[in-house]
Amino acid sequence: MALMVGARVLARNLLRPWSRLPDAVPGRTGPAAGGGDGVRCFGSPRVLVETDPAKGVAVIKLKNPPVNSLSLEVLTEFVISLEKLENDKTFRGVIVTSDCPGIFSAGLDLTEMCGKSQAHYAEYWRAVQELWLRLYLSNLVVIAAINGVSPAGGCLISLTCDYRVLADNPKYSIGLNETLLGIVAPSWFKDTLVNTVGHRTAERALQLGLLFPPAEALRVGIVDQVVPEDQVHSAALSVMARWLAIPDHARQLTKNLMRKPTADRLVKQRDADIQYFLQFISRDSIQKSLRVYLDKLRQKKG
Ligand SMILES: CC/C=C/CC(=O)SCCNC(=O)CCNC(=O)[C@H](O)C(C)(C)COP(=O)(O)OP(=O)(O)OC[C@H]1O[C@@H](n2cnc3c(N)ncnc32)[C@H](O)[C@@H]1OP(=O)(O)O
DSSP: OHHHHHHHHHHHHHHOGGGOOOOOOTTOSSBOTTTOTTOEEEEOSSEEEEEETTTTEEEEEEOOTTTTOBOHHHHHHHHHHHHHHHHOTTOOEEEEEESSTEESOOOBOGGGGSSOOHHHHHHHHHHHHHHHHHHHTOSSEEEEEEOEEEETHHHHHHHHSSEEEEEOOTTOOEEOOGGGGTOOOOHHHHHHHHHHHOHHHHHHHHHHTOOBOHHHHHHHTSSSEEEOGGGHHHHHHHHHHHHHTSOHHHHHHHHHHHHHHHHHHHHTTHHHHHHHHHHHHHSHHHHHHHHHHHHHHHHTTO
């Protein structure tokens, strides 16, 4: 199913670039419940978008229960929603958050990387690359309102944002914990972390697979602000106002200046990066590690 959805969307994107806008979610178009006048919703089943045209701000809410894992569908729908916002001059900023209580995102969907075909791995990895590139280089001000635990790919999404607000709950740790799964964070995950927290902190965090609770996360700079849980959204909106006070062209060019060299490293070798991922993920030892990890997650309940 995921393979079909991804292939269908990619084919449509290649053939008809102007048809990339997601259809409205039935029943969610129109004023948002409790959202006040002027707030409009669109998006897709797993990626909700609430827009406030008057403020020029949108909120992207990930909604892929139970844990907001980044399946191929989520990645694809996320990119399409982001592109729609970027193509609409009404919007200058977007807040990325979660609709799943207590979980920002459990990261890449492990079931997409386990026991599937080479073609599927290649399609999935290209989608991961695409979301990272889109978010990292977005012309919009992108702010993460992290309202839950945020390991691995969840942390990566946060790191691509211009600013990160984390809810002050000891359960909401954040970090690139790949080594704990017996896998390795790819070079561009590493680059994104290094650009945020510096080389030494990143090296220690990556080798040990550290997941930082809020106070630690703030101390090492993996997030910019920690606020009481019920204030995450309002804090993100306040920060947004500050960033939107800067003229777009100056801010956008500066963002590009800071980030393009990192992004270019991937852009120049996307296919090689996919090949590397294929070789890596197909190894028996890696597949075994992922299966063991998934089994542990599943058995936790039993
Ligand atoms: C080179 C590739 C790089 C990879 C980068 C990555 O992003 S790899 C993904 C790394 N993610 C993690 O390590 C997080 C794993 N998940 C958890 O630690 C917990 O699930 C979490 C997020 C703390 C939530 O805990 P909770 O107790 O609320 O839920 P539970 O663990 O019972 O999970 C519910 C069901 O979701 C499944 N699941 C969890 N995480 C993932 C995932 N990343 N991908 C796919 N599925 C995931 C879990 O197995 C449960 O499934 P079920 O069938 O209901 O038993």
